Amino acid sequence: MSAVSVNDVSVAFGSLKVFDGISLDIEEGEFVVLLGPSGCGKSTLLNAVAGLIEVEEGQIWIGGNNVTWEEPKDRGIAMVFQSYALYPRMSVRENMSFGLRMAKTPKAEIARRVERAAELLQIAHLLDRRPDQLSGGQRQRVAIGRALVRDAAVFLFDEPLSNLDAQLRNELRVEIKRLHQQMNGTTMIYVTHDQIEAMTLADRIAVMKDRRIQQLGTPHEIYHRPANLFVAGFVGSPRMNFIEGRIDQGGEGPIFRSGALALPLAAEHAPRALETGRLVTLGIRPEHLALDPAGPWDGFQAELLETHGADNLVWCGNGQVSLQLRLPGDVSLKRGEMLTLAPDPARVSLFDSESGERL
Amino acid sequence: MASVSMAAEAAVPRTRRRWNAAASLALLPAAVIVLVVYLGCMVWTVRLSFSSSKLLPVLDWVGVRQYSRLFANERFLISVENIVLFGVLFIAGCLVLGFLLAVFIDQKVRSEAAFRTIFLYPYAMSFVVTGLAWQWFLNPTLGLQKIVRDLGFESFTFDWLVNQDMVVYTLVIAGVWHGSGLVMCILLAGLRGVDEDLWKAARIDGIPTWRVYLSIVLPLLGPMIVTAVVLLATSVVKLYDLVVAMTHGGPGIASEVPAKFVMDHFFERNNIGLATAAATMMLISVAAVLAPWVYARYIRPQGRRA
Amino acid sequence: MTTSAPSGRKPRHLTVDRIGVYAFLAIAAVFFLLPLWIMLMTSLKTMEEIRLGSIIAFPSELTFEPWLKAWASACTGLDCNGIRVGFWNSVKILIPSVALSIALGCVTGYALSFWRVKGANMMFGILLLGAFIPYQVFLYPLVRIFATTGLYNSLACIVIVHVIFGLPVMTLLFRNFYAGLPIELFKAARVDGGGFWSIFLLVILPMSTPILIVATILQVTGIWNDFLFGLTFAGRENLPMTVQLNNIVNSTQGERTYNVDMAATMLTAIVPLAVYFVSGRWFVRGIASGAVKG
Incomplete structure (x- = not known):
């Protein structure tokens, strides 16, 4: 039984359909991240799960119950928002206990839960302050605390770290991950446009674009076996290199060819649909291109060098194709230097140029 | 306002002030108005209140004699009593009705624009028109009383307009009718500015809507409520047209107000000394209300920053 | 399922x-x-x-008899020329008052926002406080001043009074609007060699349309609805519509003709109501800007 399941759900704003039959099943205790550019519908999907947006068609199940028509408070969920959404003019303690007080929870029980959440999030010393006396990071901790006291089985996060600066974001990201590990069996759904958050937090990522789930998979799958050109280009920084070309027939099987560049394709790509002459796009990540004087791709000139410390990025081109490569930090190059590259044929991705789908 | 002026100052780097002839010239008319009218006339009025001026201004000095006369003047005392009663009820009435209207309109109702238009249109009309309309509506023989009697309640009486004890309340009703649209307008803008996530959080916490408005939204509207109160309060102090048109201070002197007291003594009763003394009292009461507000808003925040 | x-x-x-x-x-x-x-x-x-x-x-x-009567033959005391007299007086007062008060507020607001003149902030502060002070505090000395200059009870007099008492709100309105414009715009114009008036006319004024509309709405309704100043300063010949309306309704000799009274009242309300219904959201925006006063 899934902890959360979205069955064929459609959402409409007026006459404008936002989703048309979207489905998603999430296991108990799983951490699922909805990742995508703004406007892709990830927040709308989360709001539909929360019951903050009414669905037009389909069903939403949480914890084995059909909650499609339930009020948000009755769905057994808790939610954390980008703007923190703390109740102003209420102390941290009141913020965390307001919902429980409304639900007529016994006082002792409220105190116990607030205590526990505050301890878990290290905000016990802030309990009597008011939101406007807190920093951004502290506010978001309180907002998470307010969600914690609800003792919900499912946690929903709507871009919770987007309003924070980079360092706090990293800190709180780790905190959320730790929280998930400590709370055994708690399911979390997390919306973000930040791929690092998605990669680091998720058990599974649902990459979304144009109100569709483009790919649902583990971070490893998403990164190494992107389902289409969009996923391949969206996840990974620096971006995956794309080379337009066609399939050719070589001595030992199909070859990818683009101008002067050729690459024998690994066995795993063959023999599916690799008929000769088919237009394809080859995708290769910058770290899967090595410098090798014996490599097959020569004639590349280093155009731009970027030092990142742990590694270096190199922009290079051969007049037709521009490629980025990621080299270890101790390799030093000069601008204008001629390079010979060796792609790792086992780690390239092939996409149909027309449909953009993975082959 | 405060934030706006601060932003402007922050944006203009503190370059050396160059004297600009054209800019100074452009500010000259405003400067003359401030000096001559806002400061000069004010000082002049205060000065006259210590003189024995009657029909014409004289610059002798009689100390606070005009003030002791003023506070022995029944007409003035009634005026003060009326304006306090009117002020409290009018401001409270406008705030409560305006807030309710804003909240109910905020419930995603159909034809929201039509309701908004209906609730605000009185504010576009003058107090003279408002006063005459309500004078007719509350007419003790042909107005509201007759409508209700025609419905079968033969003994219904509504004669507030000619009842010395009740006439102030008719002014309040007309005033609230005129002004609550303004409050609605200001508060509705505030409601629309409330972070949508806050509403979502409250729904997930299962907090009833009325409770969200009371415990969460209302405190957020604080600055807008202050703005509304300040605007309403200024119209209370200036209350004149409505009284002249609706009751003319009557019956008897039952609905006199300070502004009318001053005007009558300037231009009809030719008692400049007494009129300026009453005007000075109005000035003092406004200053008493304004001072804490100016202090809280402009002086204290700057002190804290320093 | x-x-x-x-x-x-x-x-x-x-x-x-x-x-x-x-x-x-x-x-x-x-x-x-x-x-x-x-x-x-x-x-x-x-x-x-x-x-x-x-x-x-x-x-x-x-x-429709009452409307015709109210317009053309309702009596104020002994004059029975209808409320149209007041209507045209109000129009005569309205046009120069609105134009001059907006022009002065606009220039003052511009000078205050973009230029540094010694004492300007002090002046602006007093001006703002002046907006809250009851008019009765200024009226009598003003009457004396106008009487001395021979302007009292004339069209010029009432227009000047409207400009004077419209100044705080108008200045605030324009100053706040200009404070919201990017200061870089002004700096760029300065670097390009613009002076006070050339920047105002070529750069700032063309961007001011929205606030000019708001100001016009505020002033048209405000000045049309004025009673106190018209009564005090306009003089018998120039009494505005509101004053005449009050005279027609409240100082009738003999039996009151309620239908004519109400027609006259409606006629007086028509101008601001028309402004309100036509301007819609702009009117609301005007209230909001006026509300910034607080």
Whole structure:
């Protein structure tokens, strides 16, 4: 039984359909991240799960119950928002206990839960302050605390770290991950446009674009076996290199060819649909291109060098194709230097140029 | 306002002030108005209140004699009593009705624009028109009383307009009718500015809507409520047209107000000394209300920053 | 999952809450519309029907006579030329007052926002406080000043008074609007060699259309609705419509003709109401900007 399941759900704003039959099943205790550019519908999907947006068609199940028509408070969920959404003019303690007080929870029980959440999030010393006396990071901790006291089985996060600066974001990201590990069996759904958050937090990522789930998979799958050109280009920084070309027939099987560049394709790509002459796009990540004087791709000139410390990025081109490569930090190059590259044929991705789908 | 002026100052780097002839010239008319009218006339009025001026201004000095006369003047005392009663009820009435209207309109109702238009249109009309309309509506023989009697309640009486004890309340009703649209307008803008996530959080916490408005939204509207109160309060102090048109201070002197007291003594009763003394009292009461507000808003925040 | 399980849109029931919301709004709408309705109905009835019938009822016999009478022959004391006299006086007062007060407010606001003049902030502070002080504090000395200069009780006098007392709000309105413009714009114009007036006319003024509209709406309704200044400064020959209306209604000798009174009242309300209905959101914006006063 899934902890959360979205069955064929459609959402409409007026006459404008936002989703048309979207489905998603999430296991108990799983951490699922909805990742995508703004406007892709990830927040709308989360709001539909929360019951903050009414669905037009389909069903939403949480914890084995059909909650499609339930009020948000009755769905057994808790939610954390980008703007923190703390109740102003209420102390941290009141913020965390307001919902429980409304639900007529016994006082002792409220105190116990607030205590526990505050301890878990290290905000016990802030309990009597008011939101406007807190920093951004502290506010978001309180907002998470307010969600914690609800003792919900499912946690929903709507871009919770987007309003924070980079360092706090990293800190709180780790905190959320730790929280998930400590709370055994708690399911979390997390919306973000930040791929690092998605990669680091998720058990599974649902990459979304144009109100569709483009790919649902583990971070490893998403990164190494992107389902289409969009996923391949969206996840990974620096971006995956794309080379337009066609399939050719070589001595030992199909070859990818683009101008002067050729690459024998690994066995795993063959023999599916690799008929000769088919237009394809080859995708290769910058770290899967090595410098090798014996490599097959020569004639590349280093155009731009970027030092990142742990590694270096190199922009290079051969007049037709521009490629980025990621080299270890101790390799030093000069601008204008001629390079010979060796792609790792086992780690390239092939996409149909027309449909953009993975082959 | 405060934030706006601060932003402007922050944006203009503190370059050396160059004297600009054209800019100074452009500010000259405003400067003359401030000096001559806002400061000069004010000082002049205060000065006259210590003189024995009657029909014409004289610059002798009689100390606070005009003030002791003023506070022995029944007409003035009634005026003060009326304006306090009117002020409290009018401001409270406008705030409560305006807030309710804003909240109910905020419930995603159909034809929201039509309701908004209906609730605000009185504010576009003058107090003279408002006063005459309500004078007719509350007419003790042909107005509201007759409508209700025609419905079968033969003994219904509504004669507030000619009842010395009740006439102030008719002014309040007309005033609230005129002004609550303004409050609605200001508060509705505030409601629309409330972070949508806050509403979502409250729904997930299962907090009833009325409770969200009371415990969460209302405190957020604080600055807008202050703005509304300040605007309403200024119209209370200036209350004149409505009284002249609706009751003319009557019956008897039952609905006199300070502004009318001053005007009558300037231009009809030719008692400049007494009129300026009453005007000075109005000035003092406004200053008493304004001072804490100016202090809280402009002086204290700057002190804290320093 | 059976087909009867909850799926798709939750069926909507007309809840008690919804009915309550609309009931409240409807009752409020009646409260707000009733005076207008009664004025209109009364103005379309004969005096006989008014005496006998109910004031909320629709006229059994529609007559436009009261409107004609109110416009052309209603009496103020002994003059029986109708409220049109006041209407045209108000128009004569309105046009120069609106134009001059906006022009002065606009230039003052511009100078205050972009230029540094010694003492300007002090002046602006006093001006703002002046907006809260009851007019009665200034009136008598002003009358003396105008009497000395020979302007008292003239069209020029009432126009000047409107400019004086419109100055705080107008200045604030323009100053706040200009404070919201990017200062870089002004700096760029300075670097390009613009002076005070050339920057104002070529850069700032063309961007001011929205605030000019708001200012016009505020001033047209404000000045049209004025009673106090018109009464005090305009003089017998130039009494504005509001003052004349009050004289017609409240100082009638003998029996009052309610239908004519209400027609005259409606006529006086028409200009601001028209501005209100035509300008819609702009009017609201005007209120909001005026509200910034606080």
